[in-house]
Each structure stands twice: as structure tokens, then as C-alpha cells.
Amino acid sequence: MSHDQRISAYRDRFDNHIVQERVAKVDALREAGTSPFANGFEVSHTAAQVYAEAGSMTAEELAERAIPVTVAGRLRLFRQMGKAAFLKLADRTCREGLKGAPSDDNFLQVFVSLGSVGQELFDRLLTFDLGDILGVRGTLMRTKTGELSVAATEIIMLTKSIRPLPDKFKGLSDVEQRYRMRYVDLVMNDEVREVFYKRTRIVSAIRSFLDRRDYLEVETPMMHATPGGAAARPFATHHNALNMQLFMRIAPELYLKRLLVGGMERVYEINRNFRNEGLSRKHNPEFTMLEFYQAYATWEDMMHLTEEMLCEVAATIHTPNEAGEIRFIAEEQEVSFARPWRRLRMSEGVAEALGVDEAQLDDLDFLREAARKAGADVARLDKGKMLVELFERRVEHTLIQPTFVVDFPASASPLARRKESNPELVDRFELYVLGRELANAFSELNDPEDQYGRFAAQLEAKAGGDDEAMPMDEDYVRALEYGMPPAAGEGIGIDRLVMLLTDSASIRDVILFPHMRPE
């Protein structure tokens, strides 16, 4: 097949007249000797720079100075009125609040008049379509209604867009299309772009916070021979050359703690985890996790660090009030980050929710019956796991304000250090906000014998049918045998943190390309 035949086959796939008209313009541009897909363009000003430089100048000042600018962006609005025309361009700085009155569309306006650009360029204007990416040279001016604009002297086609953009006013609102074609969603929806700018700010603030505390950012394997560090089912894959099974990681924990053994006393990683579970508003198969570990620290140090970090991070999104407190609305509720955050023992919370005395939770029969009534499959649960089930089903969703849930059962925490006052419990907390788990932290188990025993207990649970139980990781135990300093570590779900701080209802609203079934 020749190149022309392939192109023709490509074009035959479109039966939409708008696309066909635009494709004809591509041909016309080529015939006229201009490329519809230009090779670079040197820009002197972004839209924001135009406003920063000349936003306060009067029409007379602008006319006198004749400030030359070269701008570029996507054509979003086009109004032609006889021998004059207005174009509105969007570039990366065209975001909410770029400018104020008279028009508040956040675009940069370009003014073209036949008298100043001549017939050739003015005729060429008529071949432009909404969505095209244009380069404009001109000088700054203010229109009759006072809008700062670029008076064009030259307009260059940089990229011809052959598909029409959605309705200029209603935009793209179909949720499925927004996720599948995020590139269109990002063009059309300011709020969507804003969420992802905020996401980047949040992650930068976390890095900055940890970097200032002498934490080292590292990268550990995404493909594990032994999937560990969390209770979850992994995605399996296969290495052809080595002919071996590999798993996409469910957590980086065991590798980061190996680094503690190696003397990297403060490490963190912000990267993807993969869990082979269902999709929901709160779950995407791949999601981003921050994990950090600090030698010589305890779980209580982690609580303080968490309050400090999340307040600092939240302050980049929500301005603190006069008292220095951060309060914001999410899911129609006011969330207060005012410190200190509440601490709640797990059994205390469960007893309260059940309306019983905490001592009653020691009664195994009572616990089993309560868990069964709550809808848990109690068949192969031990006492600790039943308590966790009751917590998840009866308490979790009630924890709206930041709450550290403490005193987790050891059987549900195979990598955490036992409490000195009660070896049935571990030095661990989970942070809940808006009824969702946001962070999980504990003092690390560094006793290789206990760790081996806990892995062995996990193997027994797996044999008993618990498919989320962890496998034995012999090399990790070997690492502990060399000596891991006392340490504490924590994981924070980045997607959920972004959801909280941007008041996004679905994890798909904070992941650029969420997982979708094939079309």
C-alpha cells in the first residue's frame, strides 16, 4: 500500500462533514505552501505575562508604547464582524482568575482589522476553526470596551485541528467521555485543569516538607518476585527471558525498610502501587502512594509529623484563617485541620458504636455475633480481625474530622511492632478524614524472629483461604537479621489526599487517565 493509499484509508474513516471540511483545509494549506502542522514557534509572552506587563495600562499608554508581543494558543472563540474580527486564544496560563472584567473567560483576546492586516491575512482568517492552534504577532492595545488585547499584524497556523471541540458554552460534560478523552476534558474544563495543578502543588509540598527534614527520595522496584507490604491481591505478569512470574507491587514497604538496614536512615518514595481489586469511587487499580521511613522514630513521632505535614500541604491549597487554622469544605461538610487531632482507640470506637462497655469486646462470642450482624464473614476471623471488621463497618464512616485510630490488633498488622504494654496490640495508627482512610503508620517490627513468625502465621491464613494474606519474604527476614534500626514508617494515599483537598467525589477526578474498560 502506498502512502497516499494509507492516508486515503485514514480519511475514509470519517463520515462527519465537519472533519471533512477541515481536512480539505489541511490540503488547501499545503497547496498554498504552508504547513498545517508547523515546526515550533518562538513565543515572547504567555497570556499571564501579557496581563502582568500591561494589565494596568490605559488605552493611551498602550497606543503610545506599542509593546510588541508574540503569543500562541488554541483558538477558543472567534467573532467576525465584517471588516474586524476578535479571536480568543487559550494557553497554559489561561486558568481561573487570570484576569477580571470586562470579559471573564480567561482567554487572551486578539483583535484583527482589515485596515491594519490587509486583505490576504483577513481572508486567511476565514479558514481558521475553533480548536486550531495559532501563533500571533502584534502589539498590545485596549478595545473600546476596555479589554486588553493583541492587535495582530500576523497570524500563523501552528496546528490545524480536524476534530470539532465540544459546545463552547456547555463544554464536555459526559463523564465517560471526559475520562476517556481527558485531552478534550482538559481543553474545555477549567475546574478539571485546576484539580491537576493542585495535585502537582500537593505533591511538591510533600517533597519539600520531607526534603527539608533530610529525607532521601528513592525509587524501589515496581515488579516484585514476592508481592508484600500490604494485604491485597497483586497483578501477575511474566518475565520472558527469565521465564519467571513477577508481580506488580502492592506496596514498596519491604524495600524501603531494606534501605533502613543499609543505613539510609530517612527515605521516602512517591510512586504507583497496583492492586487487583474492583473499581469504585475510591479505588483505581493503580494509585499513588507516599511511603516514608525514619530511623529512631516511633509511631508517635509519626503522628506529630503527619499533623505537621498535612497542615503544611493543605495550606498550599486552602488559606489558613486568622487563628492559623485550616478549615475547608469537602463533601458538603466543614473539615478542620486545627491541631491536635483526635485520637481514638479502635476498641473504644467500636464499643461506642455498638453502645456497649469496652470490656465486653473481650468476649469472643459477643464479638463474633456483633461482627456477623454487621455483615462480616466471620468464619475464619480471629479476635483481632473481627474487631477490625467491626471498626470498618461501624466506625470508619463516622470519622469526619481528622482522627488517629490507634491500638490495632497484632494479627491484622504483620509488619508492625508489638506494644510493650500489650503484645496483642501493635504501635500503629491509621488516620481517617471524611470517613476515609488517609494514612497508615506504625513503629516497625525489626525483630527477625517475630517477623518470621508473623509471616508464618500469614502463610497459615493463606492456606486457610485468606487470599490477601502476605507471602513469606525470606530475603526481607535476612535483611532484618543484619539489623534494622528502630524506626517508624507511614503510607499516605496521594489520590485520596488530593480528593480531600480538592473536594473531588471520585478518585477518577484526581487521576489524569483513570482505568476504563475498552470502548
Add this chain to the structure above:
RNA sequence: GGGCCGUUAGCUCAGCUGGUAGAGCAGUGGACUUUUAAUCCAUUGGUCGCGAGUUCAAAUCUCGCACGGCCCA
């Protein structure tokens, strides 16, 4: 996995108890030299998600499937 809802023009949506599809925006042609979702006149555009069934007749009723949303597990 279960329940409910949705899928109609490029986009946003109408379309009643069945009678073979409409609007706004976008597009096309025309008027207009300072517009702000510009305006005005004219106009093109549809495998009604896919597949069966009922019927003289299906976007509409029934069943199945696909994709998505919400809720539950």
C-alpha cells in the same frame, strides 16, 4: 457480584399513551470595522449504543449484550 438510572447530530439536550426525529451551540452561505455565549437571515448534518423479539408500524414496548453513572456487597 446485586439494584436503580443513562446511551438520540461533533457537543449539550428535547422527543407524551408506538405512526419512520427536533432545538441550541459548532459547521456551511450571506450582512456587519470594537465584540464578550456578538447579533441578524438562510442552510447542511442522524445505523436513535449493539442484537433479537412483539407489532401493519419501534428512538418509544419486551428480552439479551456492551459501555458509563449512582447506591449496595
